[in-house]
Structures are given as C-alpha cells and as structure tokens.
Amino acid sequence: MAVLVGILCPVTGTLLVTxxxxxxxxxxxxxxxxGLALSVAFGFDPALGGVVSGILGAxxxxxxxxxxxxxxxxVINTVLAGFLGLGVLLIPLLSLRxxxxxxxxxxxxxxxxxxxxxxxxxxxxxxxxxxTRYRELVYLGVDPEGAASAGLSVRGLRLALSAVTAVVIVxxxxxxxxxxxxxxxxxxxxxxxxxxxSLRAAMVRAALVGLALSGGGFLLALPLNLPPGPLIGVACxxxxxxxxxxxx
Amino acid sequence: xxxxxxxxxxxxxxxxxxxxxxxxxxGIDVQYGDRVxxxxxAMTLHSxxxxxxxxxxxxxxxxLLHVLQGQLRPRCGSVYCDGDPIEECRERVVLMPxxxxxxxxFPISVRDLVDLGSMNGQSLGCCDREAALQxxxxxxxxxxxxxxxxxxxxxxxxxxxxxxxxxxMLLLDEPCAAIDPPSRDQLxxxxxxxxxxxxxxxxxxxxxxEALDSYDRVIVLDRSxxxxxxxxxxxxxxxxxxxxGNHHCG
Numbered sequence: 421m422a423v424l425v426g427i428l429c430p431v432t433g434t435l436l437v438t439x440x441x442x443x444x445x446x447x448x449x450x451x452x453x454x455g456l457a458l459s460v461a462f463g464f465d466p467a468l469g470g471v472v473s474g475i476l477g478a479x480x481x482x483x484x485x486x487x488x489x490x491x492x493x494x495v496i497n498t499v500l501a502g503f504l505g506l507g508v509l510l511i512p513l514l515s516l517r518x519x520x521x522x523x524x525x526x527x528x529x530x531x532x533x534x535x536x537x538x539x540x541x542x543x544x545x546x547x548x549x550x551x552t553r554y555r556e557l558v559y560l561g562v563d564p565e566g567a568a569s570a571g572l573s574v575r576g577l578r579l580a581l582s583a584v585t586a587v588v589i590v591x592x593x594x595x596x597x598x599x600x601x602x603x604x605x606x607x608x609x610x611x612x613x614x615x616x617x618s619l620r621a622a623m624v625r626a627a628l629v630g631l632a633l634s635g636g637g638f639l640l641a642l643p644l645n646l647p648p649g650p651l652i653g654v655a656c657x658x659x660x661x662x663x664x665x666x667x668x
Numbered sequence: 669x670x671x672x673x674x675x676x677x678x679x680x681x682x683x684x685x686x687x688x689x690x691x692x693x694x695g696i697d698v699q700y701g702d703r704v705x706x707x708x709x710a711m712t713l714h715s716x717x718x719x720x721x722x723x724x725x726x727x728x729x730x731x732l733l734h735v736l737q738g739q740l741r742p743r744c745g746s747v748y749c750d751g752d753p754i755e756e757c758r759e760r761v762v763l764m765p766x767x768x769x770x771x772x773x774f775p776i777s778v779r780d781l782v783d784l785g786s787m788n789g790q791s792l793g794c795c796d797r798e799a800a801l802q803x804x805x806x807x808x809x810x811x812x813x814x815x816x817x818x819x820x821x822x823x824x825x826x827x828x829x830x831x832x833x834x835x836x837m838l839l840l841d842e843p844c845a846a847i848d849p850p851s852r853d854q855l856x857x858x859x860x861x862x863x864x865x866x867x868x869x870x871x872x873x874x875x876x877x878e879a880l881d882s883y884d885r886v887i888v889l890d891r892s893x894x895x896x897x898x899x900x901x902x903x904x905x906x907x908x909x910x911x912x913g914n915h916h917c918g
Contacts, residue, residue: 438774559784562774562814565765566829569739570787571758617777617813 421531422648424539425595425604426634430626432546432588433605435581438561438619442606443493444478447500448582449589449598451477453507456523461514467538467590474586477503482578526597526649535594542591545584553577558619595634600653607656608633611663633659687715690837690868691736691761696745698731705731706742707892713870715836718863720880720899721872723889729872730766732889733839736870737763749837762835764826766842772815778825779810785832800828804858820851824858831862838862840871844879856882 436445455473459466481499485492511518522530550557559567560577568574592601608630609622616622637652644651691713698706706728713719723729734740736747738754738761747754749761782797801807804824814822823843830838840859844852856879859869863884871883880886886902888895895902 438771440771555784555787558774558776558780559787561771562776562781562784563765563770565769566763566784569737569758569763569765570784572787613775614773614815616775617811618780619775622775 421536421539421595422634422638423631424536424543425592426631427627428539428543428546428588429592429596429601429604429634430608430630431623432585433609433630434613434619434623434626435557435561436585436605437609437613438622439557439578439581441578441581441585442602443496444481444582445585445589445605446602447481447496447503448474448478448586449601450500450507451503452586452590452593452598453523454503454510457507457510457514457516457518460516460518461510467593470590470593471583471586473503474589475583478582478586479579522597523593524597524599525647526593526595526600527647531594535591538591538594542584542588545587549580549584553580554619557581561619596649596652600649603653603656604630604634607659610660629659687717687866687868689713690715690750691870692748693732693736694746694748696732696735696747697743698728698735698740699743704891706735709745709889709893711887711893711896713837713868715868716863716866717868717884718859718882719870719885719887720875720883721870721887721889722874722876722880723872724874727890729889730841733763733841733870733872737761737839739763759833760835761837761839762830762833764830764838764840764843767819767823767846769841770822770826772822774814776814777810778806778812778814778817778828781814781825782810782828782832785829797828797832800831803831804828805854818851819847820854823847823851823855827855827858836866837868838870840869842872842874844871844873844875852879 433442433445436442452470452474455469455471455476456466457469458464458473459469477499481496484490484495484499488495508520510516511520556567556572556577559570559572560574564574589598589601592604596604609626611629612625613622616625633655634652637655638648640646641648641651689712693709693711696706696709697704709728709732721729721732731740735742736754738747738758749757754761778801779797782800785800798807801810804827806821806824806828809817809821814825817825827840827843843855843859847855859871860882863869873879880899880903883899885897886895886899887893888902888906895905897905
C-alpha cells in the first residue's frame with residue numbers, strides 16, 4: 421500500500437502542480453468528508469460518497485469563481501471550510517460512529533485488501549487520463565488560452581482532472597488521511613520540477629521521490645512505534661528544507 | 669476631420685500592394701457588463717500583409733483579437749475568414765497569446781512546445797516541426813527547456829508553434845512586449861519574412877516608436893478604430909489628437 425500510494429500521489433500531484441490546481445486539490449481533500457459521512461449513514465461504499473462529494477465541492481467553487489468576480493483563492497477556502505464543517509456536523513447529527521482521526525490522518529498499519537483495491541482503481545483512472553489526454557494536459561498547463569484556441573475542451577479536461585484527483589485522494593485516505601495526502605501530492609514533485617524537460621520525466625522523478633518518502637516513512641514508523649501518516653507528512657517538509665537553504 | 673482610413677479606400681488608392689482579403693470583421697461590438705470595450709469595429713485583412721494593431725492598455729486590442737479568432741462572440745457584428753463565418757472555421761486563424769498567459773516554468777522543451785501546434789489531428793501547416801524551428805532560428809535550441817531561453821527566443825518558439833498549424837492567418841498579441849530591442853527587431857524581421865512568404869499577420873502593440881515603420885499598415889484602436897492606413901499616414905492623421913510620447917513603450 422505504501423508503495424502504491426507513494427507512486428500514485430506524486431504522479432497525480434505533478435499534474436496538479438503544473439496545472440496550478442493544488443489549492444483545488446486541497447479543497448477536494450476536505451470536501452470528501454460530507455460524502456463519506458452520508459455514505460456510511462445510508463450504507464453505501466464510503467469511497468463512492470467521498471468522490472461524489474469532493475467533485476461537488478470542486479464544481480461549486482468553480483461555479484462561484486466563474487459567475488462572480490470574487491477572489492478565487494478566497495472562494496476555494498470558503499467552500500473548503502463549509503464542506504469540512506458540514507462533514508464534521510453530519511457525524512453527530514446522523515449518530516455515526518466514525519473515527520475522524522483515522523479519516524484525517526490515516527493509518528498504513530491497518531489497511532486491508534479493499535483499500536488496496538481502491539488504490540488500484542485510482543491508478544487505473546489516472547492511467548486512463550494520462551493515456552488518452554497527456555498532450556492535451558501539457559497544452560493546458562503551458563498555455564490554457566492557446567489550448568482553448570486550438571479547440572480543446574478546457575472545462576472538460578479540468579473536470580476530468582478533478583474527478584481523478586478525488587478518486588486518488590479518497591483511495592489514499594486509508595494510508596495517509598485526507599489532510600496529509602496533500603503533502604504526498606506536492607512535496608515529491610517540487611525538488612526536481614525545474615530540472616526536467618517534460619511532464620513525463622517530472623512524473624517519473626516525483627514517483628521515485630514519493631516512493632522513497634512513503635516507503636521510508638512506513639519502515640521508520642514500525643521501529644519507532646509512531647503513526648506512519650504523520651511521519652510521512654513531516655518527512656515531506658524535511659525534504660523541502662534543503663531547497664530553502666539552497667535559494668538563500 | 670475624418671481620421672478613419674478604411675482599408676477598402678486604401679485598396680482603391682494602391683490596389684497593387686494588397687493581396688486577397690482573408691479576414692473581414694463587420695460592426696463588432698463587445699460589452700463587459702456596462703463597459704463598452706469595442707464599438708462598431710470593422711476591418712479587412714489582406715493576404716501577405718503585416719498589420720499593427722496599436723492602442724493603449726484597455727483599448728480593446730486583446731478583446732478584438734479574441735473576437736477575430738472566434739474565441740469570443742461579440743454582442744453585435746460578424747467575422748468572416750475567406751468568406752466563411754469564423755465560428756465554422758476557427759482552425760484557419762491562429763492566435764498567439766500574450767507572454768503573461770504562458771506558464772514559462774512548465775517542464776517542456778522547445779521541440780515539444782512546437783509539436784503542440786499540431787494538436788487534435790490537425791494536418792501540418794506550411795512547416796513541419798524542424799522547418800518551423802529553422803525558420804525562427806531555434807533549431808540548435810530545440811532540446812532546451814522553455815524557461816532557459818531569453819524572452820525573444822521564447823516568443824520565437826511560440827511563433828514556431830503557430831507555424832506548424834495549417835493556418836496562414838496569424839494574430840499575435842503583443843509579441844514584442846517585455847523583450848529587449850535587439851530581440852524585438854529580430855522578431856519584426858521574422859514577421860516581415862512571414863508576410864512576404866504569404867502569411868497574413870495582425871500584431872497588437874503599444875509601440876508608437878520607429879518599429880511601426882516595419883509594418884505595411886497600422887490600425888489605431890481605442891474602443892473603435894481611430895485611424896487605419898500606412899504608418900506615416902496614420903502618424904500624420906493622429907498628430908494633435910494624441911501625444912505619441914505618452915504611449916511609447918518601445
């Protein structure tokens with residue numbers, strides 16, 4: 421599981437960072453909570469509700485940004501807070517017995533085959549997106565206006581990316597939680613991004629770094645008797661510190 | 669005093685220098701909320717010509733280019749490319765966006781950027797990738813990352829991407845902005861060569877300086893067309909109306 425998540429999250433994160441959609445991914449990671457709660461309450465698969473809820477949050481934020489002249493970042497953060505609040509409220513309102521801490525921070529030591537299956541589905545979704553839309557995503561990242569001018573469906577591509585992001589986040593939830601997944605989406609991407617000449621190379625590099633972070637964090641957590649998720653989160657920040665030193 | 673010199677009149681005055689009409693705009697009105705951005709704009713662009721679209725910030729240059737490319741639907745008016753409504757033939761017109769619209773830090777090589785010009789199964793234009801790179805003088809830098817190039821080289825890489833598209837009608841949104849004078853002159857020379865080879869170029873610019881003399885024709889825009897004609901004629905007709913020095917950003 422650590423290996424799969426360590427590869428899946430950084431590859432998805434490379435897309436998000438280069439498309440400047442990290443803030444939106446953060447919104448999705450929080451917006452999955454109401455869907456999770458409702459799914460548990462009505463007996464559905466929590467992953468399904470989480471994905472739907474995450475996509476709804478992203479669509480609402482995009483709709484608000486498009487139809488008003490409000491600051492985009494402020495809109496996204498407001499929707500994020502609203503969905504997170506709703507998710508937390510639904511737990512007592514629906515009298516649910518949910519381990520909120522496990523949802524937020526995950527636990528690699530307790531994952532089961534169902535969780536591994538969800539990650540494999542997320543890998544498949546990402547592979548389909550990249551296999552069919554790689555060049556469009558490159559065009560959209562480097563020149564959104566040119567992509568629209570060339571007749572690409574910019575909204576369709578962004579919606580597809582949001583959907584895959586929601587699936588990835590929900591699938592990684594069991595391992596690192598919806599909060600810490602952002603670290604694994606972003607941190608492995610940053611160190612080598614300015615050194616490579618293609619999105620593909622950036623993904624490979626990020627996957628290798630993510631694998632080292634995730635696997636290393638997991639292996640370190642066992643002898644130290646610490647939760648792997650938060651340890652991986654801390655490792656993500658430690659990874660970036662040398663870059664800060666280098667730039668000063 | 670009538671400052672508007674329509675291109676039709678220009679055509680009558682000196683029909684020998686103008687090619688076939690390629691792009692025609694009629695009565696273009698654009699409004700954002702209560703703000704009128706373009707008002708009754710009309711123009712015809714002829715093949716093999718290099719035309720400058722000059723105006724201050726907020727004059728409506730970028731908006732007009734987006735209308736001419738069919739990306740933005742005007743409130744009133746129509747655009748035709750080779751006689752067909754632009755909505756039916758957007759692929760015939762290429763818009764090269766402003767520098768600020770491009771993510772220069774995106775991990776991509778010059779070669780891969782140029783390849784994006786042949787997206788969506790479009791057939792290649794006058795040049796394949798190598799020919800386009802050679803034409804803009806970037807063959808030796810094809811493997812380099814986009815953000816390792818100078819501003820002028822980056823603009824030429826974008827131009828190469830436009831050249832692999834089947835269109836011969838190019839709209840360039842401030843390609844000379846924020847690049848040094850030698851790079852600007854190089855780019856102007858390249859645009860001149862493209863026009864001489866039969867391409868039709870409409871280039872938006874703030875530049876009221878000597879660079880304007882490189883163009884066949886200048887259209888001055890400030891919501892509507894203030895003047896339209898050869899550079900010297902436009903300068904004469906606008907003398908006293910505006911102070912060119914206020915707008916120069918060479």
